[in-house]
Amino acid sequence: MGKVFAAIGVSVDGYVAGPNQSLEHPLGEGGEHIHDWMLKTKFWHEMPWVGDDGGETGPSDTVLREASANIGAYIMGRNMFGGGTGPWPEPAWNGWWGDNPPYHTPVFVLTHHAREPLVMQGGTTFFFVSEGIESALKQAKDAAGDRDIRVAGGAATVRQYLNAGAVDELMLHVAPILLGRGARLLEGVDPGRIALRIAETVAAPDVTHLRYEVTKK
Amino acid sequence: MGKVFAAIGVSVDGYVAGPNQSLEHPLGEGGEHIHDWMLKTKFWHEMPWVGDDGGETGPSDTVLREASANIGAYIMGRNMFGGGTGPWPEPAWNGWWGDNPPYHTPVFVLTHHAREPLVMQGGTTFFFVSEGIESALKQAKDAAGDRDIRVAGGAATVRQYLNAGAVDELMLHVAPILLGRGARLLEGVDPGRIALRIAETVAAPDVTHLRYEVTKK
Numbered sequence: 001m002g003k004v005f006a007a008i009g010v011s012v013d014g015y016v017a018g019p020n021q022s023l024e025h026p027l028g029e030g031g032e033h034i035h036d037w038m039l040k041t042k043f044w045h046e047m048p049w050v051g052d053d054g055g056e057t058g059p060s061d062t063v064l065r066e067a068s069a070n071i072g073a074y075i076m077g078r079n080m081f082g083g084g085t086g087p088w089p090e091p092a093w094n095g096w097w098g099d100n101p102p103y104h105t106p107v108f109v110l111t112h113h114a115r116e117p118l119v120m121q122g123g124t125t126f127f128f129v130s131e132g133i134e135s136a137l138k139q140a141k142d143a144a145g146d147r148d149i150r151v152a153g154g155a156a157t158v159r160q161y162l163n164a165g166a167v168d169e170l171m172l173h174v175a176p177i178l179l180g181r182g183a184r185l186l187e188g189v190d191p192g193r194i195a196l197r198i199a200e201t202v203a204a205p206d207v208t209h210l211r212y213e214v215t216k217k
Numbered sequence: 218m219g220k221v222f223a224a225i226g227v228s229v230d231g232y233v234a235g236p237n238q239s240l241e242h243p244l245g246e247g248g249e250h251i252h253d254w255m256l257k258t259k260f261w262h263e264m265p266w267v268g269d270d271g272g273e274t275g276p277s278d279t280v281l282r283e284a285s286a287n288i289g290a291y292i293m294g295r296n297m298f299g300g301g302t303g304p305w306p307e308p309a310w311n312g313w314w315g316d317n318p319p320y321h322t323p324v325f326v327l328t329h330h331a332r333e334p335l336v337m338q339g340g341t342t343f344f345f346v347s348e349g350i351e352s353a354l355k356q357a358k359d360a361a362g363d364r365d366i367r368v369a370g371g372a373a374t375v376r377q378y379l380n381a382g383a384v385d386e387l388m389l390h391v392a393p394i395l396l397g398r399g400a401r402l403l404e405g406v407d408p409g410r411i412a413l414r415i416a417e418t419v420a421a422p423d424v425t426h427l428r429y430e431v432t433k434k
Contacts, residue, residue: 176413201425
């Protein structure tokens with residue numbers, strides 16, 4: 001069986017987004033700099049919305065490729081999928097990623113609002129799960145078989161799965177910035193429920209990748 | 218001229234101490250585990266209060282030795298020096314470290330309560346500075362000459378010097394533990410005042426050493 005993992009960018013002071021998140025600043029003020037390192041990788045430049053030959057190979061590029069190499073299903077929160085809160089809008093919101101999203105597997109979207117599966121190009125199908133995180137995880141495991149499941153985000157979704165003891169690995173991409181205020185990834189993660197062990201540390205000039213094995217206490 | 222640096226252990230969720238600090242739990246509940254990695258080093262075992270041949274060499278031992286190799290003066294807060302708060306008690310509190318403290322240089326203790334310098338064995342003299350952090354830094358620079366100054370702690374003292382733009386390097390020893398509550402090192406450090414750059418990343422099995430260059434904005 002594959003592993004369940006989460007990989008998320010944070011500032012040195014632990015934020016996944018800066019203060020005052022808005023349409024103009026979806027990652028909060030300054031929060032976009034959490035991902036500066038990623039935008040420089042070749043992996044990112046190969047994404048359909050960039051689609052050029054730019055970007056650098058190196059440790060961060062390798063980390064991104066290895067993390068995505070064996071994924072059989074994704075789980076994400078409604079906010080990450082987008083389309084606002086509440087009942088689904090008309091015309092239908094089909095995600096941020098265009099006709100060919102970068103998942104190429106089933107993606108299970110946690111929502112309070114049921115919706116028919118959404119089949120996209122390139123192998124991505126979004127399934128909308130309104131029965132809670134355990135149901136989404138079970139469906140993802142059935143879909144992924146012996147491949148990995150990535151809890152893609154956002155932070156609240158990652159936290160819920162961490163506290164449920166359902167995450168096997170947590171990768172933090174620590175960017176050398178301070179945000180001071182905003183949304184903290186690990187705020188509310190219960191140290192009584194899970195323990196960490198260092199699995200791998202990957203150094204880069206502009207980010208540090210900390211991979212932890214997570215076990216249920 | 219030497220550099221001004223701080224080096225401090227933190228949990229993955231950013232705490233330097235756990236909740237409910239007390240005489241019984243000076244680092245808060247669970248906070249002592251922030252330093253588990255250090256207690257295993259040969260460097261630690263050489264300290265006079267351990268004083269045996271145990272402990273391991275390796276990356277963490279090297280990090281500790283390199284950080285302390287060129288120090289010409291220390292600065293610490295009153296809480297780190299100890300002796301409670303308020304006027305100095307009688308008989309005099311002379312620190313936690315016995316007759317031969319592990320500093321072997323001048324140590325400038327920030328306090329609201331003036332006191333005569335305290336000369337210890339092995340080259341350590343504690344000077345008590347009641348004129349504020351800038352005065353302590355100036356005195357430390359005069360004493361250190363071209364050697365380094367370490368802002369030893371605690372967290373509040375490190376934060377004050379960070380926000381003053383007076384710290385050249387910040388080393389975080391990130392322990393693979395979660396504390397959930399307690400005292401956060403970087404809470405209240407102002408991202409408008411300082412910027413970070415990755416200077417060095419040192420991986421170990423039980424801790425990750427993140428060294429940042431700090432510049433004033």
